[in-house]
Amino acid sequence: MKPLLLALPAIGALTFAASGMAAPAEQPGEKIYKARCAACHSVAKGDGPGGMAPNLAGVVGRKAGSSEFKSFSPALKKSGLRWDRKNLDAYLKSPTKTVPGTRMMVSLPDDKQRADVIAFLASQK
Ligand code: HEC
Structure with missing residues (x-):
């Protein structure tokens, strides 16, 4: 009986440590994105606030000016x-x-x- 009782707190501590590690830590690029890009852009569904700028989810690998955003400059397209x-x-x-x-x-x-920021964008599919 004794060894089992001793083991229980250890299991609790391990579970705690594991859940702590699984918590999604904010990437450095996400902070920069929020401060410098999110006023105009979105990485959720749809264009940025007020339709101001194109959506950036999945932008890494995409053709420039090819999303549903209506106001791309001719130059970018x-x-x-x-x-x-x-x-x-x-x-x-x-x-x-x-x-x-x-x-x-x-x-x-x-x-x-x-x-x-590019690493952050690459993680937003
Ligand atoms: C003041 C508003 C504004 C801010 C802030 C802004 N952008 Fe933009 N962004 C735009 C607009 C408008 C376009 C469309 C440009 C065009 O059509 O020539 C654009 C286009 C883009 C594109 C091309 C998208 C595509 O589908 O071709 C990328 C990539 C981009 N922005 C990344 C960023 C990143 C990263 C940041 C933060 C560092 C940022 N932008 C900050 C307004 C903004």
């Missing part, structure tokens, strides 16, 4: 870009240099922040 990580990185570093005529003016000059 005609860019012929596919949003792989390299093109996204260039666009977020300098949208107007990468796609002259784009309607997105927001840039992320910090290399690490761009990498983190």
Whole structure:
């Protein structure tokens, strides 16, 4: 009997530790996304707040300007870009240099922040 009683708290502690580990930790890129992108964009269903900007769920791998968003600039639609990580990185570093005529003016000059946001976007299917 004694060993079993001793084992019970240990099992409790393990379960606690396991559930703690399973809790979804916020990725660094999610914080940046919320602070710098979410005012215009959404990664849930539909376009961003007020139809201001295209949905970004599944954007990694997608053709530029190809979602249901109605107000893409002709420049972005005609860019012929596919949003792989390299093109996204260039666009977020300098949208107007990468796609002259784009309607997105927001840039992320910090290399690490761009990498983190792109990793976050890649996790949003
Ligand atoms: C002030 C509003 C605004 C903010 C803030 C903003 N964007 Fe945008 N974004 C837009 C608009 C508008 C477009 C459409 C541009 C066009 O059609 O030329 C766009 C387009 C994009 C696209 C291309 C989507 C596609 O389907 O081709 C990506 C990727 C993108 N934004 C990522 C981001 C990220 C990442 C952030 C945060 C760092 C961000 N945007 C912040 C307004 C915004």
